[in-house]
Amino acid sequence: MLDRALAAGVSASYVLMDSWFTHAPLIGEVVARGLDVIGMVKNDNKRFLVQGRKLSLKDLYAVASPVASKKHSILRSIRTELVCGTSVHVVFVRHRSKKNEWLAVLTTDLTLAVEDIIRIYAIRWDIEVFFKCTKSLLRLQKEFQGRSYDLLISHTTIVFSRYILLAWQHQQSTDARSFGGLFICYAKKSVRRIGR
Structure with missing residues (x-):
């Protein structure tokens, strides 16, 4: 689908994904086409590489740094790698309806500020x-x-x-x-x- 869109002359800066599609193989395919990904991450068996260790999303939250932001919903962020070797920036935000829980959004564009990552993902x-x-x-x-x-x-x-x-x-x-x-x-x- 992306190949058809690009061949038709459609240009985009980001491919926005929900958690059903934000998986390392698909992210790698999108990045290989010259596009960046911003997507929600499901808290499942995905692993992220941090200093040679494979961490789950829950473990990644524990080692991520707190974010000093005007938006109180942004909790933490960390730059890491997917197991396939793709560098990503993961931002953790407070769940709106379940205040004790968090959601994770990742991007392959490492130049974006955490507020911009969340703002762009909200377009979804x-x-x-x-x-x-x-x-x-x-x-x-x-x-x-x-x-x-x-x-x-x-x-x-x-x-x-x-x-x-x-x-x-x-x-x-x-x-x-x-x-x-x-x-x-x-x-x-x-x-x-x-x-x-």
């Missing part, structure tokens, strides 16, 4: 909202049943186009920045009437 939420809307409100999965790949792509394109139009309409009606065009339009009409 818009993607989740998009998929929820297309599946439940716009009936992406239930409105059309077809077996042809081309038909599925066509249907998906129509549903996504509907979403784009609805999102644009919502922005035009709620975002104060979009009212400027309306003001300019009416101002020009008023000037024309006064000038006559």
